[in-house]
Amino acid sequence: MHGWSTRRAAERFQCSPATAAKWAARYRAGLAMSDLSSRPHTTPTRTSARLERRIINLRVTRRWGPHRISYHLGVPRSTVGRVLGRYRMPLLAHLDQATGRVVRRPHPVRYERTRPGELAHMDIKKLGRIPAGGGHRMLGRTAGNRNNKRTRPGYAFLHHVVDDHSRYTYSEILNDEKASTVIEFWRRAVAAFTDIGITIEAVMTDQGSAYRSRAFAAELGTTRHLWTQPYRPQTNGKVERFNRTLAAEWAYATTYLSEEDRAATYPDWLHFYNHHRPHTGIGGAVPASRVHNLTGNYS
Structure with a gap:
C-alpha cells in the first residue's frame, strides 16, 4: 500500500x-495501533472519594438499598446506583441477611394488591425486653447477661397490621399474645385505618392460637380471614419484612439502657416509617403517599 x-x-x-x-x-509517531480509551483524563464532577466511601460503608455495614442510602445521605438515587455498580457491590437479594455473605437466591415473585385495604397482613413479633442497664447486644455477653439475670425483663409482644398495597403499618407494643389482647388490638387497628380512609376487606395471619380462636373469628365478622401456608413465613412476606426492618432500624439500631427507653422511641420511629422512610417495595415512595387521605398532610 x-x-x-x-x-x-x-x-x-x-x-x-x-x-x-x-x-x-x-x-508514524510509533504509538500502539490499538483503540485508546475515550475516558477523559480528568472528571471534575465525579463523586468525591469520601462520599463513595460513605455509600459503600452503609451498604456493607447496614446492608441498605440504593433508595435508603440516597435518603440518608441526601444524594440522588442514580448517584448511589453508579457508585455501587462501579465497586461491583452484590445485590441485596444475593446476600445472607445474618452474615452479609453472598448467597445467590432466585428472586421471589412479588405480588401486590391494587388498592389500600384490599388485604392487610397481621402478625406478632416476640422481642426480648432490654434489662435495666442495657442488654448483651450492645454491652457484650458478660455485662448484658448480668443485667438480664438481675432484672429478668422477659418479652415484649409487638402486634402489627400492615396494609398490602401501601405498606402503611399500625403497631403497638403489648404484654402478651392472648386472644383477648389480639382482639382489642384489632379493634384499635381497624379504627386507626378507618381514620385515614382505609376499610380493611381481608386480613392474613399465621396459624397462631389467638388467630384461630372463635372469639377472633367472631370479631372479624364479614372481614375475610386468609391463612399463611404452614412453615412458610414468605406467604406473609410484607409483615415479615417489616419485622426485619424494625429490628435493624429501631430495636437494635442504638444502645438503650432500659426497655422503657426503647419503647418510648417506638411511636416516633413508626411515624417515620409510615410518613418519611422511602420503601423500595413501592418504588422508593413512602407508605403514606399511597394512602389518598394522607397525601400532602404530613411534613
Missing part, C-alpha cells in the same frame, strides 16, 4: 479519510 493517498487507503478499508489519517499519524 506504499504510496497510497489517505483517501485511497480509506476507500480500501471502508473508513472515513479522517480515520485513515488518524491511524497513519499514530503509526
